[in-house]
Amino acid sequence: GQQVMQIPQYQHVQEGEDFTTYCNSSTTLSNIQWYKQRPGGHPVFLIQLVKSGEVKKQKRLTFQFGEAKKNSSLHITATQTTDVGTYFCAGGHNTDKLIFGTGTRLQVFP
Amino acid sequence: ETGVTQTPRHLVMGMTNKKSLKCEQHLGHNAMYWYKQSAKKPLELMFVYSLEERVENNSVPSRFSPECPNSSHLFLHLHTLQPEDSALYLCASSQTGGSRTEAFFGQGTRLTVV
Numbered sequence: 492g493q494q495v496m497q498i499p500q501y502q503h504v505q506e507g508e509d510f511t512t513y514c515n516s517s518t519t520l521s522n523i524q525w526y527k528q529r530p531g532g533h534p535v536f537l538i539q540l541v542k543s544g545e546v547k548k549q550k551r552l553t554f555q556f557g558e559a560k561k562n563s564s565l566h567i568t569a570t571q572t573t574d575v576g577t578y579f580c581a582g583g584h585n586t587d588k589l590i591f592g593t594g595t596r597l598q599v600f601p
Numbered sequence: 602e603t604g605v606t607q608t609p610r611h612l613v614m615g616m617t618n619k620k621s622l623k624c625e626q627h628l629g630h631n632a633m634y635w636y637k638q639s640a641k642k643p644l645e646l647m648f649v650y651s652l653e654e655r656v657e658n659n660s661v662p663s664r665f666s667p668e669c670p671n672s673s674h675l676f677l678h679l680h681t682l683q684p685e686d687s688a689l690y691l692c693a694s695s696q697t698g699g700s701r702t703e704a705f706f707g708q709g710t711r712l713t714v715v
Contacts, residue, residue: 495643522701533691533706534644541701579644583700588657591636591644 495582495592503598510570512595514563514580522583523556523563528594529576570599604628607692607707614682615715622677622710624692630705632698633675635667638709639688650675651698682714 494517504510514523522541526534538547540556540563547554553566563580580592605626614620626633635647649657650669664686666678675692689709695702 524700524703526704533708534704535706536703539701539703581644581700581704585700587700588646588649589700589704591646593643 495580495590497578497580497592497595499595500593501596501598503600504570506572506599506601507569510567510574510597512565512578512580512597514565514582514592516561516582516590518561518584520560520582521585523560524581524583524589525554525563525565526579526581526591527576528579532576534579567597570597572599572601575599605692605694605705605707607690607710609710610708611711611713613713613715614679616682616684618682619678619680621679622690622692622712624675624677624707626673626675626692626694626705626707628694628696628705630694630696631672632695632702633669633672634693634695634704635675635677636691636693636706637688638691644691648677649698656698679712682712684714687712687714 496515498513524539525537528534538554544558545556551568555564577594577596579594581589608623632651634649637645647661648667653669664681668676691709692707693704695704
């Protein structure tokens, strides 16, 4: 079946360090979305990528969609304590439905 | 506040009880979703409604029964649940169905089955 895996499962960083989470799909994706879920909260949409090789930036966050449209990454530069949470990618299949990834839980120590 | 409201926020029920989860969206969206989030699994899509018609049912046990009376409201009726059904149940809506529209999530119902 269609699966979307994320690595790492957990990441602990010191404030100011960089962080990257990787998303890999078993099948080619039509699009990919990224969500952030704060502890005790609900997923909140961050961004969507559609084109092969696309790169988008939001302040300290850089999102990338692979050339083959089977993988994606989220990179945070100089993490802050407000970045704490679980980051999910969600892959679109045939523009029909989203399959959420397993998530990466980020902990930032001050 | 996301525009998607879920009630109750917390629910404890016995295995023989019948209860319902409610979701309401104030965004004018046409698609609504139920997701299950448990500690050891990613977000699992349970049901999708588009224009009040069920378009997706991801092999969910029949003890979960969805209802979508109109495009703003979505229910999940629960009966004879099992302890492994304890999880956070999230409702979401989007402008249209499909994977290219942003999903807006409610705050979820934390369900505990005892």
